Amino acid sequence: MSGFFDPHIHMYSRTTDDYDAMSKAGIEVIVQPSFWLGGPRTFVGTFIDYWEHLISFETTRAKQFGIEHFVCISVNPKESVQRPLALDALHAMLKFIDRERVVAIGEIGYNLINELEEEIFIKQLEIASTKKIPIMIHLPHQNKIKGIEKIDEILNQNGNKYDRKKILIDHNTEETIKKTLEMGLWAGLSVYPLTKLSPKRAMDIIRKNGSDSIMINSAADWGISDPLSVPLVAREMRKEGFRKNEIEKVTMINAYDFYKQSNKFTWKPQVQ
Numbered sequence: 001m002s003g004f005f006d007p008h009i010h011m012y013s014r015t016t017d018d019y020d021a022m023s024k025a026g027i028e029v030i031v032q033p034s035f036w037l038g039g040p041r042t043f044v045g046t047f048i049d050y051w052e053h054l055i056s057f058e059t060t061r062a063k064q065f066g067i068e069h070f071v072c073i074s075v076n077p078k079e080s081v082q083r084p085l086a087l088d089a090l091h092a093m094l095k096f097i098d099r100e101r102v103v104a105i106g107e108i109g110y111n112l113i114n115e116l117e118e119e120i121f122i123k124q125l126e127i128a129s130t131k132k133i134p135i136m137i138h139l140p141h142q143n144k145i146k147g148i149e150k151i152d153e154i155l156n157q158n159g160n161k162y163d164r165k166k167i168l169i170d171h172n173t174e175e176t177i178k179k180t181l182e183m184g185l186w187a188g189l190s191v192y193p194l195t196k197l198s199p200k201r202a203m204d205i206i207r208k209n210g211s212d213s214i215m216i217n218s219a220a221d222w223g224i225s226d227p228l229s230v231p232l233v234a235r236e237m238r239k240e241g242f243r244k245n246e247i248e249k250v251t252m253i254n255a256y257d258f259y260k261q262s263n264k265f266t267w268k269p270q271v272q
């Protein structure tokens with residue numbers, strides 16, 4: 001198997017030149033989760049237009065470069081504290097879940113870690129488990145340990161209600177990776193200049209924790225970020241002497257195995 005899968009990238013904030021470079025670097029498939037747009041939303045229609053844009057326009061834009069594009073929808077943690085807007089948005093979200101290309105609910109979780117965020121987080125876990133669809137949870141940028149502990153608590157409180165094979169925790173670091181894997185969840189590593197992991201830190205994590213259940217993503221967005229993080233890590237791993245199958249697992253196969261659990265994830269790797 002060759003080619004790359006970036007399972008977390010916000011193309012909404014990226015240019016057409018990025019799509020061009022990504023396709024030339026071998027990225028074949030991407031997942032775009034819902035995120036915070038940089039400022040507070042003022043009415044529920046902005047969520048509706050945003051989700052529609054992701055599903056329709058971005059899928060078409062990606063296709064022009066031979067990239068298959070899928071979407072996760074959610075009310076983002078940063079948006080969940082605004083009431084009643086967050087609850088109205090959750091209601092509006094329901095009719096988007098069954099749309100083509102919508103493969104998971106995400107990203108959800110915590111930002112500041114408070115009760116309002118938790119309420120919307122749990123409501124979205126509930127929706128996903130009722131619909132039996134994958135869930136993409138992100139760890140807060142600060143207080144990651146507290147974040148993963150809260151997530152663990154919520155999953156444990158609810159027994160086996162949530163299918164752990166269908167849950168991906170993203171933005172892991174050295175502090176959280178062990179716990180995420182012990183919890184039986186998939187783990188994302190965001191390789192992102194300055195504020196998240198460098199390729200070297202990601203490789204050290206993979207060396208210590210193995211390549212099972214771990215996937216690299218760029219989390220590229222409005223910030224100083226790199227939409228080529230996934231092929232970049234593949235190159236660095238090759239230079240460091242990682243085996244081909246380990247590189248493929250973290251840059252393609254694990255993300256594929258996670259997202260293929262959605263029946264709307266229609267992309268398949270080409271087998272010669």
Ligand SMILES: [Zn+2]
Binds near residue numbers: 008010
């Ligand atoms: Zn993100």
